[in-house]
Amino acid sequence: MYLTGRCGGNTNHFPSERVCQKVCLPPERQKLACSVKPKLGPCHSRPRNTWYFNFATALCTRILTVNCSVGANSFPSCEACTKSCTNANAHEACRRAVPNPEDFLPKTPK
Template identity: 30%
Template sequence: MKLLLLLALCGAAIAQRNFACMPYVDPGPCRGLFPRYYYSSQERTCLSFLYGGCKGNLNNFVTFEECKASCAPTSDHERRCLARPEEGPCNGRAIMWGYNVTLGECQMFTYGGCDGSDNKYETKTMCEIVCKSDLPVHLDPVCLKPKYTGPCAGYFPRYYYNNTLKTCEQFIYGGCLSNGNNFVTIEECKNKCWVSPPEVCNYPVDSGPCLAHMLRFFYNTVTKACEQFVYSGCGGNQNNFRTYGACEKKCEKFMGVIPRA
């Protein structure tokens, strides 16, 4: 009987969570400006919006992490990177790197040598490859605000950061009551908000953990050339191309003079 009750409660909790993730964003009828997050089933991620302060629906979360945990699909890498880096109960003093989801960057910490979370890496580079490529970049809160022309009737070309499209776009500003996501030039907008994705050509070569022997190509940042390596068939990273030509096309802007056979 207790087991059936527990299953029923779990099912109800899951159903409530899924229901919260389904509705469209609804700021409600009130006029407050409360930064919140909602899950976009179209974008398959959590996005920011301004909540009016009353009514609306359940697709309304105070933090990005709360929305992500409730609604967004997570990979093993994401679960690992979202965990808090932990020293563990042992007394070792190993220097490790963990991803700080609040700051959106990898930070050094001291690991005791046992237990703790899986959010630990031997180098900063490996931490960034695993976490910064899989997780959304945490922007300045100003960049998460929607386009806002304001109540005035002026005509001032400005730029704002479109968090859905991940780019800076022009809009017409009325001239008063800016919400901050308002820049005079596109360069100013990019400097504040735009973050380029991790460049796959700079990833170190990684054969992966499996046992296959597949000939692939990777870009070598030391020799400035595409080179052959043996891929195991699983894991690894995106600096992995089936042909030399595909590697060259993707990474040519980094290349030096490449000798050809």
């Protein structure tokens, strides 16, 4: 995974996910996930947790939604998100995971 704004002693630091993948992966394996906005599509199920990587905060964030995740930046768990998008210890990072504040706002009917 790429890291920005870090001090370090090796060359495995990249300014973006795209640059990291271009250097480290063959073209057929390059797929942006962590740096793209999460996408939700219609789904007919009960509410469930979906996790996405918030590039601005560098944290995985939970969304409670009745929509289905259709984008690459969608993970079934905090651990899966953290392992895919950071070099942090998933267990520790997920204990401190930040829920999406919109989860707690009243929903307005359409």
